[in-house]
Structures are given as C-alpha cells and as structure tokens.
Amino acid sequence: MTTSSENPFFSDTSQPQGPPDTFIPPPALESAADYDEDSSSFGGTDSSGDASSSGELESLRRGYLSRRILELLPELLAEPAFRIGQRGDLRKRDVFLTGALPVWAGALPNVRFRYGGTGVSPNLYSAVVAPPASGKSALRHARKYGRPSSSTSSGGTSPEIGTSSENRSALESGASPEGRASAQGSSTGQEGPEEEPSGRERPGVRAGRRQLFLAADSSAAALKQRLEEVPHGVIFETEFQALSRALGSSWGSFTDVLLKGLQNEAIRMSRSSKGAVTIPHPAPSIALAGTPAALGGFMSGSGSTPGTGNGLFSRFLFYRFDREFEWSPQFRSPQSESTQSEGPQSEDLQSGERRGSLEESLRGAGQKFREARRQLGARETPLWVSVPGALQEAHTRAFRSLTKKWREDGNVPRSMQASLTRAGLQAVKIAVVLRGVRLAESGVPPASTQSIELGAEDMEAGIRLSLTYLLHAIEVGARLQGDDGPQDTCLQEKALQEKAGSQAKLNERKRDLTERQREYLEALPEEPFSTAEAKDLASGFGASKRGVQRWLKSWRKAGLLRKPKRGMWAKRRPEREDSPRTEGLPGAESVISVIDGIPALAGGRAP
Numbered sequence: 001m002t003t004s005s006e007n008p009f010f011s012d013t014s015q016p017q018g019p020p021d022t023f024i025p026p027p028a029l030e031s032a033a034d035y036d037e038d039s040s041s042f043g044g045t046d047s048s049g050d051a052s053s054s055g056e057l058e059s060l061r062r063g064y065l066s067r068r069i070l071e072l073l074p075e076l077l078a079e080p081a082f083r084i085g086q087r088g089d090l091r092k093r094d095v096f097l098t099g100a101l102p103v104w105a106g107a108l109p110n111v112r113f114r115y116g117g118t119g120v121s122p123n124l125y126s127a128v129v130a131p132p133a134s135g136k137s138a139l140r141h142a143r144k145y146g147r148p149s150s151s152t153s154s155g156g157t158s159p160e161i162g163t164s165s166e167n168r169s170a171l172e173s174g175a176s177p178e179g180r181a182s183a184q185g186s187s188t189g190q191e192g193p194e195e196e197p198s199g200r201e202r203p204g205v206r207a208g209r210r211q212l213f214l215a216a217d218s219s220a221a222a223l224k225q226r227l228e229e230v231p232h233g234v235i236f237e238t239e240f241q242a243l244s245r246a247l248g249s250s251w252g253s254f255t256d257v258l259l260k261g262l263q264n265e266a267i268r269m270s271r272s273s274k275g276a277v278t279i280p281h282p283a284p285s286i287a288l289a290g291t292p293a294a295l296g297g298f299m300s301g302s303g304s305t306p307g308t309g310n311g312l313f314s315r316f317l318f319y320r321f322d323r324e325f326e327w328s329p330q331f332r333s334p335q336s337e338s339t340q341s342e343g344p345q346s347e348d349l350q351s352g353e354r355r356g357s358l359e360e361s362l363r364g365a366g367q368k369f370r371e372a373r374r375q376l377g378a379r380e381t382p383l384w385v386s387v388p389g390a391l392q393e394a395h396t397r398a399f400r401s402l403t404k405k406w407r408e409d410g411n412v413p414r415s416m417q418a419s420l421t422r423a424g425l426q427a428v429k430i431a432v433v434l435r436g437v438r439l440a441e442s443g444v445p446p447a448s449t450q451s452i453e454l455g456a457e458d459m460e461a462g463i464r465l466s467l468t469y470l471l472h473a474i475e476v477g478a479r480l481q482g483d484d485g486p487q488d489t490c491l492q493e494k495a496l497q498e499k500a501g502s503q504a505k506l507n508e509r510k511r512d513l514t515e516r517q518r519e520y521l522e523a524l525p526e527e528p529f530s531t532a533e534a535k536d537l538a539s540g541f542g543a544s545k546r547g548v549q550r551w552l553k554s555w556r557k558a559g560l561l562r563k564p565k566r567g568m569w570a571k572r573r574p575e576r577e578d579s580p581r582t583e584g585l586p587g588a589e590s591v592i593s594v595i596d597g598i599p600a601l602a603g604g605r606a607p
Helices: 054-061 067-072 075-086 090-105 136-150 165-172 220-229 240-247 255-263 292-299 358-377 389-408 414-442 456-478 486-497 503-510 515-523 531-536 545-558 588-596
Strands: 111-115 118-120 125-129 234-237 267-271 275-279 285-290 317-320 383-386 451-453 568-571
Touching: 054 067, 054 588, 067 456, 075 090, 075 136, 075 358, 075 414, 090 125, 090 136, 090 234, 090 285, 090 317, 090 414, 111 414, 118 414, 125 292, 136 234, 136 285, 136 358, 220 255, 220 267, 220 275, 234 240, 240 285, 240 292, 255 267, 285 292, 317 456, 358 414, 389 414, 389 456, 389 588, 414 456, 456 588, 515 545, 531 545
Parallel strands: 111 383, 125 285, 125 317, 234 285, 383 451
Antiparallel strands: 111 118, 267 275
C-alpha cells in the first residue's frame, strides 16, 4: 500500500504541530510510461456495484447524482435531500445538494488539507444550469443552513454589502460604509505565513457572528473588504445575472478575486487610509444558478472569452438539466406528496423511519452549522485534515486513469483539460467538506486538536461527485464556444448530431428490420446484456450465432443499440427532455467508465 510519504500528491499532515516545512509538488504526467499498468482499468472487478449496475449507469447518463453517492452522505445533508426527493423531484434534490456543498464549506474556517504541496481550504464553486421554471430555485433551500448564523451581526458589521453608490464610494476610498472605519485584522500589513491568519475571524469578535453570505452584486472594493473580514464567506445567488452584472461593470470587475479565491491565492490591494493590505488566504465559496442563455454572459462578464477556456469555467462544479415539460400540482402539502419520482433513484435514502418536515430538518441542521462555524472560527491554529495512504492511492488511480483515457482520445478539447485537473482538487475539497459535516454532527473537536483523518466514505463520495460534475461540465462546455475556436465548434456540432434520437426515429429505424429481427430485438433484455446472452437467444428465432453478431454490429451503427462498455450491449431508449445528453460528447464515456470502476471504499448506509 502506498503511504503518504511515498505518494507526492499529498504531504503527510498527521503531525500534531501542523504542516511540514517542505512540500513535494505533484508529479507531471508526461508520457504513457508514467501510468500504472492497470490504471486504464481502474477498479477492475472490485467495484461498489453502484454504477456497474444497469440502473445506476443509466442514472449516471441521465445526469442524476447516483444512489451510491447518496448512501455515503452525512445525515445533515442526507436528511434534507431525502425530504426534497420525497416530493417526487429528484432534480430539485440534486440542485439542493449542489448548492449545499459550497454553503457548508463556508462553515469550515480554519480547516486545511495538503494538495500538490500546498495548504488548501475546502471552499467550492458550484453552478446549476437549467431553463427557466425548471426547478433550479430549489437551490434556495441550501441557503437555509446558514440562516441562523447570518441573521445577526456584531462588532458594527453591516449586513451584506451591495452596490449602492454610497457603499462603493466609501469602500473605494478605504473607509467602511456609513463612516465606520474598517477594523484592523490579521490580514493587514505584511503578509504572514500562508496558513496562519488566513481563515480566522478578527481578534476580539466572536467567531461565527459575522455575516456568512457575500453579495454578488458588489463593487470590487466592497467584495475585497468583506473577504478581508470573512475570508470564507459564501456568494449565493439564484440568478447568474446578479454576478455577471457586477463582473461586467467598471466598479465590479473582480474576476481576478474569483480566480484566485478557489486556489486560496493571496489578494493584495492598496488603500489610502490603510496602506497596503493583504488577504493571505482567501477562501470564498460560490453557489449559483441560472439559465443556459445567462451562463455565457456570466462567464464573459469581465470581457474574457466565454466557454471552457475562460478560467472560471474549470473552477466550477456544474449541474445541468433540461426541463421535462409537464405540469406539477402546486397546492398539495408536503405530507400528501407522493414519494414516487421519475428516474431510477426513487427510493434513495429511504432507510429507516423519518419524521418531520423539510423546514424542521434544515432548522436542526442550521444549528449544527452555526456551532461548527463558531468553534472552528475560534481556533488559534488551523485544523488539518490528513489523507490516509489508501485514500491517496484511490484518488491518484482514478484521476490518472481518466487522464490516460483522455490523452488517448484525440477528440477531447484541450480547453477541457483544466476541468479534469481541477476535478482532482475538487474531489478532495468535497471530501473534506463532508468530513466537516460529520464533525458538526458529532461535535467539533476541542481547540487543542491539530489534525483529523479523512474517512473512506468522504473520499469515495468526493471522487464520485467531482467526476459526476465533470460529466455535466462536458455537456455545458459543448454548448459554449471553447478557446480552440472552429475545431471545438466542429466537435460540439458533431457531438450534438450523434445524440440519441426520439421514439419516432427509433420506430422508423425498426421498420427497416425484418419481422424476425424485430421480434428478436424486442426479446433482448431491457437492461444491458452481454454478447453471449444475445447469442443464447439466437436459436429461438432461427438465427445463427454468427448472424446475431452481425445484427448487433449493424444495429449499433443504425442507432438501435449502444455499447455501455466492452462486451456489453444495451437497447437505445428515447431521451427524456430532462436528460443531459452525454452520448457522443468527447470524453464523456471515459468519465463514466472511471466512475463505473471506483471501488467501494466504505460501507455507506443501506438503501
């Protein structure tokens, strides 16, 4: 087993006195020889049984968060998610979870882990992309976690600072709004060690009392001051326009802050009243939602090129879906809503007896959220999360395998490579957030604790989530013009043309078959089947095994069958309107195959 000292992806952070003095950078994967011999088949047969089952693979292709992921979630996330999914809309459940991860990251100041030789915070950026009136407003439930801690302020801290001309003029001159001078924090003056004052509340101010949420529609000066006060604050908006309007203005162009923020790179500024000011370790989180049409404006709000080569694009966890055009009853109570839902995951998280409403669930979780933020914010030194050697190996193998697959696939746009690189970082960030949520469930460790260990369930969920969001990013990126110009555009158009057809098109293709072929096709299993299973049915229809082999190949070309993986076949089904059409998109099948091979690192809850 690879130990932390042998694996340069992570430095050992288990020492009680904090991080080591020297760091080893992650290795550069320059050639195929750099990969393990078995990396292309990550996981082998030792998979969790989640994505390898036909239902889970189909769910993955439709863009849902898988059953396995939901089994691995801590209760403070799983319980509200169950309540939302119980109402019969699994998209809203997934939207909620996508927004909840960055919000919970905001409750974890002074939490660090090592990645690539650097001390990193678990802050996250996420974006839900969906048409109008499609259910993305479920994101607002995630904000309720922070409701108890954001309802009060102290020390003269004002509510969320917006973009009023009064605020902008005051902040741009170095003063606080309404004439209040900015309190001196640990981030002023000379820049200290990278890990030290970065995520702490100001001395003398009760931790957890400062406003958690940052206004997206802010001036650059206002946002920087708020980050100076609360380096781990959360930008939370249900419409992209709120942020794109600020990024596109002369007074609010803070794209550089967002770019640096995910990587926790120091932000330096100069103020007439305070001189040079440094935020040594900014760790903002972002949870956004908006329409596909507004996404391009958000990505290019600062005048940069829209698309996957933007720089902001690769920093976001994307969740995308289309609206299934049907009417949902609007007057039924939560108690009367059916637990049945479309999709293969309708029974997710229905283990045991659950009582109470969604609001009650979020209210209780919010109290845990507030206490975790208070205790962690009061720490004098960061709480380091170490990664055991076995989990380091699982992470390295998964992303090394996907890197190899993408390198062998010449169709993957170069601009998407940054998304894959950052997916590795996001996997560990998500895992650390989940570890923090579990701490909140059981009580945060005392202030003297210097290090805790990441759990297997956290790392497995982190890898699965980051790769699922990467799959969504491929779909989102295909709809944006990348930085490779016409080449990317042609690939996107080709991918869109190769998507599965409607039921009418499938019926038209079936009419070209003989009656015996149609009967045989209908007799094939509805779930994915092997070539051997298909040949076993041949004699019942008067066909030879060799003839069946030819049928399978020709039907795949005609679009009646697909190959989910080597040696397996599946009937082509008409796409649902809410399905993120990943088939044919460069790199998508490679992501699915890696997810399919992830081993079960932890037990998880019983479904």
